Amino acid sequence: MSAYLAIGKIRFLAGMQYRAAAAAGVLTQLFFGLIFLMVYVAFYDQGGAGQPISLREVAAYIWLQQIFLSFIMLWLRDPEIFSLITSGNIAYELCRPCRLYAFWFAKLLATRISGAVLRCFPILLAVFFLPAPYALPLPASPAAFALFAAALLIGLCLVVSISMLIYISVFWTMSPVGSSLMVSVAGEFLAGMIVPVPLMPGWMQTVAYLLPFRWTTDFPFRVYAGNIPIGEAAWGIGVQLAWFAALVLFGQWLLNRALRRVVVQGG
Amino acid sequence: MRLYVRYLSLLFRSQMQYPSSFWLLCFGQFFIPFTVFAGFYFLFERFGEVRGWTFYEAALCFGVVHLAFSIAECFARGFDAFSSLVAAGDFDRLLVRPRSVALQVLGSKFEFTRFGRLLQGFAVLGIAIGNLQVEWNAVKAATLAFMVIGGALVFAGIFILAATMCFWTVQALEVANIFTDGGREMAQYPLHLYERWVLVFFTFVIPFGAVSYWPLLSVLGKTDGNGLLYMVMPLASVLFLLPCLAAWSFGVRHYRSTGS
Numbered sequence: 015m016s017a018y019l020a021i022g023k024i025r026f027l028a029g030m031q032y033r034a035a036a037a038a039g040v041l042t043q044l045f046f047g048l049i050f051l052m053v054y055v056a057f058y059d060q061g062g063a064g065q066p067i068s069l070r071e072v073a074a075y076i077w078l079q080q081i082f083l084s085f086i087m088l089w090l091r092d093p094e095i096f097s098l099i100t101s102g103n104i105a106y107e108l109c110r111p112c113r114l115y116a117f118w119f120a121k122l123l124a125t126r127i128s129g130a131v132l133r134c135f136p137i138l139l140a141v142f143f144l145p146a147p148y149a150l151p152l153p154a155s156p157a158a159f160a161l162f163a164a165a166l167l168i169g170l171c172l173v174v175s176i177s178m179l180i181y182i183s184v185f186w187t188m189s190p191v192g193s194s195l196m197v198s199v200a201g202e203f204l205a206g207m208i209v210p211v212p213l214m215p216g217w218m219q220t221v222a223y224l225l226p227f228r229w230t231t232d233f234p235f236r237v238y239a240g241n242i243p244i245g246e247a248a249w250g251i252g253v254q255l256a257w258f259a260a261l262v263l264f265g266q267w268l269l270n271r272a273l274r275r276v277v278v279q280g281g
Numbered sequence: 282m283r284l285y286v287r288y289l290s291l292l293f294r295s296q297m298q299y300p301s302s303f304w305l306l307c308f309g310q311f312f313i314p315f316t317v318f319a320g321f322y323f324l325f326e327r328f329g330e331v332r333g334w335t336f337y338e339a340a341l342c343f344g345v346v347h348l349a350f351s352i353a354e355c356f357a358r359g360f361d362a363f364s365s366l367v368a369a370g371d372f373d374r375l376l377v378r379p380r381s382v383a384l385q386v387l388g389s390k391f392e393f394t395r396f397g398r399l400l401q402g403f404a405v406l407g408i409a410i411g412n413l414q415v416e417w418n419a420v421k422a423a424t425l426a427f428m429v430i431g432g433a434l435v436f437a438g439i440f441i442l443a444a445t446m447c448f449w450t451v452q453a454l455e456v457a458n459i460f461t462d463g464g465r466e467m468a469q470y471p472l473h474l475y476e477r478w479v480l481v482f483f484t485f486v487i488p489f490g491a492v493s494y495w496p497l498l499s500v501l502g503k504t505d506g507n508g509l510l511y512m513v514m515p516l517a518s519v520l521f522l523l524p525c526l527a528a529w530s531f532g533v534r535h536y537r538s539t540g541s
Contacts, residue, residue, distance in 0.1 A: 038456045045459045049467045049475070056474035057328045065327070187302075195309035199316055208320035213327055 017112050018120040025124035036132035043137060047080040048148065055147050067212040070151050071239035075210050077150040078235045081137050084129030085170045086205065086231040087198075095121075099184050108273070115266050118181065122174045154240025161247045165234035168254045172230045175261040176201065182265060185272035206232035212241065226257045284380060288388030296393055303394060310397030314347055318405060321469070334471050338501055340409035343469045345425070346493055348402030349432025350465045351395055357437040359389040361461075363444035372536065382533055383526075386444070415501060424496050424512040431492035431515030432468075436461065438518070438525035439487070445525075448532040460487060468493050491517040 051073060058069040067075070079086065095118060098104050107114060141150040153159035180194045202208070204227040211222050211232045222228045233254065237247045296303055321343060325336040354361070363386060366372045375385045415421065443457035464487065472480045472494040484490035492515045498504040499511035 041456055042458050042463070045463050046466070049463065049479075052475045052479070053324075053470055056331050056470075057324055060328055060331060195306065196312065199309060199313050203316040203319070208316055209323050214323050215326060218323070 018116050021117060022120040022124035025121050026128045028128075036129075037136075039133055040136045040140075043080040043083060043133065044140060047076055047137075047141070050076050051148050065213070067210060067236075067239075067241050069147060071236070071241045072210060073148065074151050074239040075206075075235045075241075077137075077141050078238060079207065079231065081134045081141075082130055082166065082231075084126050084133065085166070086173055086207070087202070095181050096184055099181075114273070115178070115262075115269050119174060119178060122177060123170070126170065126174065151239070153238050155244070157244050158237055158240055158247070161244065161251065162234050162238040165237055165247065165251055165254060168251065168258060169230040169234050172226060172254065172258050172261065175258060175265055176226065176230070178265045179261070179268065182268050182272055201227045204228060205230055206235075212236070226261065229254045229257055285384060285388050289391055292388075292391045293393055306394040307397040310394050311401050312397075314398055314401050317466075317469075318343065318401070331470075332473055334473070337409050337412045338497075339471055340405055341413065341501070342471050342493055342497055344402055344406030344409050345428050345497070346432060346465055346468045346489075348399065348406060349429050349492070350436050350461075351398040351402050352429070352433040353436030353440065355392060355395045355399065356387065356433075357440040358392045358395075359386045360437075360440040360444040362390050364447045367447045367536075376533075376536075383529065413501070420508045420512055421500050424500055424508070424515075427512060427515040428492050428496050431518035432489075434518040434522050435488060435492055436464070438522040439464065441522075441525045441529050445528045445532040448536050464489055471497065488517045488521050491515060 054069065054072050054076070058065070058072075098107060107117070110117065138150070141148075143149070153162060176197075180197055183194075204222045204225055205211075206222070206228060211219060211228055214222065222232070229250070233242070233247075233250050236242045237250070242250065321340075322336070325331070325339070330336070331339070366375070366386070366389065375382055375389075378385065439457065439460045443461070446457070464483075467475070467479070467483070468489040472483060472490050480490060480494075484495070496511045496514050499508050504511075
């Protein structure tokens with residue numbers, strides 16, 4: 015276990031070195047958040063009443079997305095792992111006395127956390143003090159906030175376990191770009207990154223609810239905003255855990271199969 | 282010009298070495314803006330219209346901006362990926378060759394997979410035009426063509442400006458994304474939706490408004506101004522591109538190599 019913690023810590027510290035990049039990212043995310051919100055403000059001006067999610071809740075949804083962007087982006091990739099597989103250096107990884115799945119999992123998790131830690135506080139500070147329709151509202155209740163924190167962490171693990179599947183698929187395809195692009199585009203759409211899930215038409219929502227993607231981000235953010243009541247949220251966390259267990263088991267099985275027939279490229 | 286064509290054919294052949302990845306990427310490039318368009322459509326389906334703009338009117342705006350962006354991305358991709366040239370010290374090699382530096386940077390990258398995105402822009406534009414009740418005439422058609430070209434020039438100008446910053450910062454700055462990706466996301470809706478300062482900034486400082494929003498008002502008959510005046514408005518993009526190119530050549534003169 016301590017080996018996995020150590021690799022996580024190294025990754026985290028390496029990520030913390032890029033402070034200028036993080037400052038630039040903060041500005042970018044503030045801009046994107048504002049632009050998205052202005053569009054929703056304009057839409058809600060017309061037919062705001064009777065929508066399944068209120069403008070206030072949308073504001074929370076959009077800002078949380080921007081703040082925790084590195085938790086949820088599926089296209090955030092670690093080029094190192096891809097080049098390990100395609101260049102044949104995977105042989106070194108296999109010599110290490112630890113389980114490959116857990117090793118990579120810890121690595122990816124730490125990269126995402128360090129990305130968010132640097133960025134979230136300045137954005138948080140800025141968005142709480144924005145004028146009325148644009149500000150990030152406070153959580154619906156203390157209980158909602160606690161559930162949100164738990165759901166967000168499990169969601170993060172879910173994202174990593176989904177992206178692990180993308181890495182493992184490279185054992186077969188050998189070129190990461192095509193397959194990972196398709197999965198991340200579809201996944202981010204179904205996670206409500208482009209339009210919040212409650213604003214999608216009914217049939218699209220049904221699709222989104224059947225797949226694991228919406229449990230990564232859409233669910234925790236709506237718990238924060240109070241769009242999902244407490245009781246339902248507690249159930250939701252159970253569903254999240256079930257998905258997580260299933261994805262990890264599937265990923266490990268797939269990785270074992272891949273390693274059994276792995277051809278080390280290069281000499 | 283012949284040199285540029287040579288560059289293109291070289292890059293095309295090298296990208297075709299991985300055909301399955303190439304086609305998947307092409308398809309993915311078609312797919313990314315498609316999900317954005319789907320989101321765009323879902324919002325209009327739910328809310329009807331927005332501040333007096335119907336779905337098809339706004340879709341025209343969307344199509345023009347995405348088409349312009351993909352054209353700029355296809356051709357000016359070399360500037361977009363410029364930081365890797367500087368960081369690796371490869372830029373020195375371009376400087377010693379007896380050809381124009383800007384041309385070599387342009388030819389250093391060309392993403393053929395972006396054609397997927399191009400196709401999508403055309404499709405949206407086609408849908409919008411097919412469903413709008415607009416009396417088309419020569420002036421309006423010319424306005425639309427100018428809008429696409431002007432938009433591509435504005436995006437290209439931003440790519441060049443971002444590349445120029447690399448002379449000093451070495452690393453690419455994510456801030457530039459505000460104006461490339463952010464500009465695209467923003468300008469795909471009519472600028473009328475946003476707060477007033479956004480409209481002013483993106484008309485006079487970075488002329489997205491001049492290539493999409495204002496001429497569109499005339500094409501859709503939302504204003505009684507002189508059509509010809511609106512037709513030439515996208516030419517403001519040239520006024521934007523020139524200082525960008527000037528900044529670029531200033532940067533080239535102050536370039537200090539990072540290579541070893």
